[in-house]
Structures are given as structure tokens and as C-alpha cells.
Amino acid sequence: MSSPGRWTRWTEDQIDHIHRIDQWRAPRSFDAAGPTGTLVEAGLEVVSFASNDYLGLTQHPSVRSAAAAAIERWGAGSGASRLVVGSRPVHHELEEALAHWRRTEAAIVFPTGFAANLGVLATFGQRGVHIFSDALNHASIVDGCRLARANGAEIHILEHLDLDALDAGLRARTHERCIVVTDVAFSMDGDIASVPDLIELCTRHDALLVLDEAHSVLQEVPTVGSATVLQVGTLSKTLGAVGGFVAGPQDMIDLLVNRARSYIFTTAPSPADAAAARAALAIVDSTEGEQLRSRLRMLVDRIRPGHPTPIIPVVLGDERAAVGAAEALLARGLLVPAIRPPSVPAGASRLRIALSAIHTDDQIDRLRDALDELALTRSDR
Numbered sequence: 001m002s003s004p005g006r007w008t009r010w011t012e013d014q015i016d017h018i019h020r021i022d023q024w025r026a027p028r029s030f031d032a033a034g035p036t037g038t039l040v041e042a043g044l045e046v047v048s049f050a051s052n053d054y055l056g057l058t059q060h061p062s063v064r065s066a067a068a069a070a071i072e073r074w075g076a077g078s079g080a081s082r083l084v085v086g087s088r089p090v091h092h093e094l095e096e097a098l099a100h101w102r103r104t105e106a107a108i109v110f111p112t113g114f115a116a117n118l119g120v121l122a123t124f125g126q127r128g129v130h131i132f133s134d135a136l137n138h139a140s141i142v143d144g145c146r147l148a149r150a151n152g153a154e155i156h157i158l159e160h161l162d163l164d165a166l167d168a169g170l171r172a173r174t175h176e177r178c179i180v181v182t183d184v185a186f187s188m189d190g191d192i193a194s195v196p197d198l199i200e201l202c203t204r205h206d207a208l209l210v211l212d213e214a215h216s217v218l219q220e221v222p223t224v225g226s227a228t229v230l231q232v233g234t235l236s237k238t239l240g241a242v243g244g245f246v247a248g249p250q251d252m253i254d255l256l257v258n259r260a261r262s263y264i265f266t267t268a269p270s271p272a273d274a275a276a277a278r279a280a281l282a283i284v285d286s287t288e289g290e291q292l293r294s295r296l297r298m299l300v301d302r303i304r305p306g307h308p309t310p311i312i313p314v315v316l317g318d319e320r321a322a323v324g325a326a327e328a329l330l331a332r333g334l335l336v337p338a339i340r341p342p343s344v345p346a347g348a349s350r351l352r353i354a355l356s357a358i359h360t361d362d363q364i365d366r367l368r369d370a371l372d373e374l375a376l377t378r379s380d381r
Contacts, residue, residue, distance in 0.1 A: 034059045047363045048335040049353050054217040055292045056358030057240030057280040070275035078268035090274045097281050102231050102247035113234035113244035114140040119260030127152030131179045136160045170205035178207040185215035190311030195222050203227040241276035243269040296357040314351040314376050322349035332370045
């Protein structure tokens with residue numbers, strides 16, 4: 001019998017290493033529509049506090065009907081990239097609606113929010129550009145900065161929310177093109193950037209501000225004034241579908257159409273996803289949407305009063321403590337994921353509680369009681 005090849009040996013070594021440091025992960029099979037469902041392997045009925053479906057729009061009848069109607073009209077897929085095969089009318093309708101929602105001149109839809117960040121940072125992050133990125137930015141921003149570095153841009157990683165360091169960095173490069181990129185709501189800590197301060201700094205220093213608004217369901221649409229701003233978002237969280245978008249000045253959106261490789265060289269979002277997002281956006285921009293956001297705000301305050309986002313971390317530090325806490329909650333029928341390296345730094349393992357407007361009062365009571373019982377409710381964690 002022949003010995004394994006070098007790539008087989010390397011792969012086995014990597015897998016062994018992940019097991020040795022007790023960080024092996026695999027997706028669960030979760031048969032669910034909305035917050036409740038069955039963990040298939042365990043046969044366990046649970047309430048999920050793991051989803052980013054913040055307003056519950058994945059389950060909204062209008063959103064589901066719009067997706068079904070789009071499949072009936074256009075089929076399951078888009079067939080190719082939009083510059084090759086063209087767009088379905090719903091893609092253009094969605095982009096117009098997104099631009100109106102974000103109060104910008106134009107918008108462009110990508111297959112994912114990850115692809116949107118890659119497209120923006122690789123397109124605008126060229127030789128001679130300095131990019132200032134928050135240390136806790138999402139992995140898609142990190143990878144976008146890596147692509148920009150390959151293009152010749154210089155990357156500067158700033159301590160989390162350090163506006164003084166950002167101001168100093170921009171002042172030191174007054175005559176150079178600069179990009180400031182940040183999450184608005186940070187996906188693991190659930191805290192928020194000071195967008196008005198960032199807009200003021202970028203206006204003063206003539207820097208391009210890239211705001212990743214993927215998780216900012218409870219934050220207002222920014223008033224950008226004379227600043228140059230690109231707003232990056234997803235269709236998969238607040239809007240309950242799949243995809244990403246960039247909204248901003250018309251000329252910058254046109255440049256993305258012509259330069260962003262993650263737009264040009266990939267199949268367009270399916271008509272069903274685009275139609276679902278368009279229907280969801282109509283809800284978000286209505287009285288019903290305001291009611292959903294108000295309910296979500298109330299639910300957040302029941303778990304952690306005043307917290308700015310529906311992402312509520314319980315930082316335990318030790319990986320085993322986080323996994324043990326998640327298992328204790330699961331035994332009570334509550335699915336709350338343990339987040340550990342490499343998703344967060346070593347020593348910062350945590351539970352990540354994600355709330356949705358369609359969680360019931362009883363489900364929130366169960367979660368709060370379980371957190372109290374397990375002594376996991378201290379806001380200073």
C-alpha cells in the first residue's frame with residue numbers, strides 16, 4: 001500500500017492540530033423556520049438565540065411570497081454574472097430601493113456581504129492609498145485589506161474605537177489618499193462605532209469612509225453631509241435574504257461595476273433572493289418595520305438594558321468555560337453558541353446571544369431565567 005502523499009499528510013496534520021487544541025468545529029443540522037426547531041442529530045427541540053435574522057423577516061409572509069413568485073417568473077438562478085447575461089428587473093429595482101433607503105445616489109448588489117467588502121477595498125485600495133481599519137473589524141474587511149495590500153496599499157490597524165489614533169494617522173498623511181473602514185455594529189462585541197465622529201474626521205481630512213452596516217439594525221441611517229461615504233451592508237440579516245450591497249455616490253458605484261472582481265466574475269444573486277430582499281426592504285421602511293425595531297429594542301433591554309445592538313456577548317475568557325456554558329443552556333433547550341478562537345482572540349471566548357423581534361416574551365423569559373440560574377447575567381463580563 002502506498003504511503004499518503006504530501007498534501008494528504010499536511011491535511012491530516014492540520015486536522016490533528018485543530019483537534020489537539022480542542023477547536024474542531026462542524027455545522028449542526030438544525031431543522032427550523034424561525035427561532036424554534038430541532039437539532040437533528042440530538043433529536044432536541046430548542047429555541048435558537050444564534051441567528052442574525054434580527055427582525056424575523058426570513059419568515060415574513062410577504063418576503064416568502066416574493067421569493068416564490070420570483071422563482072415562478074425567472075427560475076431558481078441568475079445563470080451568470082450580470083455583465084455577461086444581464087440583470088433581471090428585480091436586481092435593478094432592489095438597487096434603486098437600497099439607494100433610496102440609504103439616502104445615496106446609487107447602490108450595487110453583490111452575492112454576499114463578504115463579497116461586497118472585498119470588492120470595495122480591492123477596488124479603492126490601490127498603490128499610494130492608506131487604509132485605517134479597526135482592530136475588531138469583520139473578517140471580510142480583514143481579507144479586503146489583504147487584497148488591497150497586494151495592490152500596493154498600506155494598511156494601518158488601529159486599536160478598537162481609537163478616534164485619537166485615527167485622527168493622528170490621517171493628519172500625518174494630509175496629502176495622500178486615505179480610506180477609513182469600520183463596522184458600525186461589531187459582530188462579536190455588539191458595540192458600535194461613533195459614526196458622527198468618523199464622518200467629521202473623514203470630512204476634515206478628505207478621506208473615504210467605508211461603513212459596514214451589516215449588523216446595525218437598531219442604528220439610524222447616517223447623515224453624511226459633505227463626506228465621501230460608501231455604505232456596505234448585507235441582505236441576509238436585517239432583510240432576511242442572502243446577498244450584500246454597497247450604496248454611495250453614483251461615480252463610485254459605476255467604478256465598482258467595472259472594477260470589483262467579486263461583482264464582475266461571479267454569478268448574480270438569485271432572483272428569489274433579490275425579490276425577497278426587495279419585499280423585506282419595503283417592510284423595514286414602513287410602520288411595521290418601525291414596530292419590529294421597537295420590539296427588538298425592548299427585548300434587548302430585557303436582557304441587557306441600554307445595550308446598543310441585538311448582539312449580546314457574555315465574555316467568559318476560557319474556551320472550556322464558554323463551551324460548558326453553551327452546553328448548560330442547550331440542556332435547557334436554548335441554543336446559544338460558544339464563540340472561541342479563531343473567531344475571537346485567545347482569552348476572549350464567549351457566549352454570543354443574538355435576539356430577534358420574533359422571539360416571544362416566554363422565550364426571552366426562559367433565556368433570562370437560565371442566564372440568572374447560571375450566573376451569566378453580569379454586564380461587566
